Every structure is written in C-alpha cells, then in structure tokens.
Amino acid sequence: MDDTSNVYCPNCGKEVGPEDVYCGNCFAALSSYTGEGGARKAEGSSSSSSGPGWAVALSVLVPGLGGLVTGHPIAAVVIFASSVVALYVALSSTVMVPLCLSVMIVLWLVGIRIVTNPGESYRRPQSS
Structure with missing residues (x-):
C-alpha cells in the first residue's frame, strides 16, 4: 500500500x-486522524464539535483561550499574557485604568x- 499523496497544513x-x-x-x-492506519481526514480545518462557537465563547471568558x-497557541499565549499584564498595571495605578481597559x-x-478566521495568516508571506 503505497500512499503517495502529500499532506499539507491547512x-x-x-x-x-x-x-x-x-x-x-x-x-x-x-486535522484529526481517521481510524484506518492513521490516514488524515480530507476535510481540512473545518472540524468537529469544537467549532468557532465554542472557541469564541472561550475567548470571551478568558482572552486568548x-x-x-x-x-493558534502562540497567539493565545501572547493575548493572555498581555491581558494579565494590562490588568496588573490597571490594578496598580488608577491613572492607567482607562488605557489598560x-x-x-x-x-x-x-x-x-x-478564532473566527482560523485560516487567515497574520504573518508576512514567505518567498520561495
């Protein structure tokens, strides 16, 4: 069973x-794997039960989650860490509250x- 099909990042x-x-x-x-021999599903980035609705709800509750x-783990960590820093600055200085909020x-x-546009790339295109 020679599987010559290439797999690409969505x-x-x-x-x-x-x-x-x-x-x-x-x-x-x-994307997730199917049950037969670890072959990857072909549907790309549209996925299962954890669609954008759940992700948006998580982002509203905890920024970046x-x-x-x-x-997007790197973006999630950056957003969460920046939110924590802004909250800390707002709590330590009442003058900075409007800016931090x-x-x-x-x-x-x-x-x-x-979260709502997972296929978009926020980086500069790479030259080949």
Missing part, C-alpha cells in the same frame, strides 16, 4: 508528514478575530 500550506500533529512551520494543529482550540478590550477583539 493554515500555511507547507507540506507536513502524515503522522504530524502540528505544523512545523506555523505550529497550527493539523479560544486560540488554543483553533490551533482599552488595551484589554482590543486584545479580546483580536482573540475573537483570530
């Missing part, structure tokens, strides 16, 4: 191995945008 389009769980180029989670569900709102909106 996020960046880079070729990945048939057993890879994450893309080595953009670190996006790859939805990014972990949709395969504005930053937190923008971070929440960016987190929701990343």
